[in-house]
Amino acid sequence: MINEGAFQINPRITLAPALQAWEIYLNDQGSSPHTVTAFLGDLRLLASYLPPDRQVGEISLADLNNFLRWMEHERDVPCSPKTLARRITSLKSFFRWLHEGGVIPANPAEQVVQKSVRSPLPKILSPEEVENILDTALAYRQKPDPDLRSYLLFTLILETGIKKGECLSLSPNHIQLDAPDNPLIFIRYASPQNRYKERKLNLSQDWIAAYQEYRLHHNLDDRLFPWSARMLEYILEDLGKDAGIKKRVSFSMCRWTSAVEDWRSGMEPNKIRQKLGISEVQWREISRKLQILSKDESSEEDS
Numbered sequence: 001m002i003n004e005g006a007f008q009i010n011p012r013i014t015l016a017p018a019l020q021a022w023e024i025y026l027n028d029q030g031s032s033p034h035t036v037t038a039f040l041g042d043l044r045l046l047a048s049y050l051p052p053d054r055q056v057g058e059i060s061l062a063d064l065n066n067f068l069r070w071m072e073h074e075r076d077v078p079c080s081p082k083t084l085a086r087r088i089t090s091l092k093s094f095f096r097w098l099h100e101g102g103v104i105p106a107n108p109a110e111q112v113v114q115k116s117v118r119s120p121l122p123k124i125l126s127p128e129e130v131e132n133i134l135d136t137a138l139a140y141r142q143k144p145d146p147d148l149r150s151y152l153l154f155t156l157i158l159e160t161g162i163k164k165g166e167c168l169s170l171s172p173n174h175i176q177l178d179a180p181d182n183p184l185i186f187i188r189y190a191s192p193q194n195r196y197k198e199r200k201l202n203l204s205q206d207w208i209a210a211y212q213e214y215r216l217h218h219n220l221d222d223r224l225f226p227w228s229a230r231m232l233e234y235i236l237e238d239l240g241k242d243a244g245i246k247k248r249v250s251f252s253m254c255r256w257t258s259a260v261e262d263w264r265s266g267m268e269p270n271k272i273r274q275k276l277g278i279s280e281v282q283w284r285e286i287s288r289k290l291q292i293l294s295k296d297e298s299s300e301e302d303s
Contacts, residue, residue, distance in 0.1 A: 011057025042090035
């Protein structure tokens with residue numbers, strides 16, 4: 001039997017208290033808040049579909065297949081293929097937990113067919129487009145009234161591949177100029193559940209020189225980029241327009257471009273994964289895309 005907090009789970013328990021125990025388990029395992037919220041929401045939807053007194057030991061494969069059919073074709077709220085795939089994953093995860101914990105003798109979700117959904121390939125910048133943007137950003141930097149944000153932001157994403165949220169959280173304290181081998185930037189998270197994403201990334205001497213100029217023009221007491229997420233996206237978008245790029249330059253595009261450049265350079269795949277701060281599960285799909293993008297610069301679909 002499973003014991004989570006004050007909950008003792010047995011085959012006669014209903015879904016509601018079982019889900020409370022599962023939430024405790026997921027949090028103890030270090031699952032991200034987003035994952036916990038999504039998984040619980042999916043299983044609560046199952047609980048609302050089944051009779052309220054249905055015991056976990058009575059739930060069958062037929063119940064789960066009927067639930068998925070209802071959700072996909074009969075429920076008033078549309079269910080996208082991506083959402084359906086995630087909900088199947090949630091079912092499998094929950095009932096596997098019950099089965100492996102000895103609560104139920106057989107896992108009814110084991111034979112549910114997983115419908116994998118591959119998201120489209122993202123757009124990336126070609127080497128020529130990167131050069132055009134760098135030239136434009138450098139021109140901004142060298143104006144009598146210099147705009148240093150554009151160059152610093154664009155080159156930071158290209159060098160490190162960090163996400164927008166990580167960029168917004170950066171402070172000058174995260175930059176270590178006197179690191180023994182190379183200047184570093186620390187990517188940190190306040191929540192203990194996201195500590196696995198924390199990492200140290202190398203910075204080029206060129207970026208450090210731009211950063212030193214930038215510090216002279218901006219008050220950087222708390223944040224490296226003291227603007228909103230939308231403003232930073234506008235900076236990248238305007239930079240792309242001024243460089244003559246037809247694509248809408250974004251954080252996501254720059255991050256993917258950085259990862260593709262690392263892949264093409266021959267960087268060891270696991271080092272790319274660690275640099276991006278993603279899990280091994282996420283890496284399966286991302287590495288597939290990187291392999292395709294490294295051979296084809298003409299991807300037309302955005303993720």
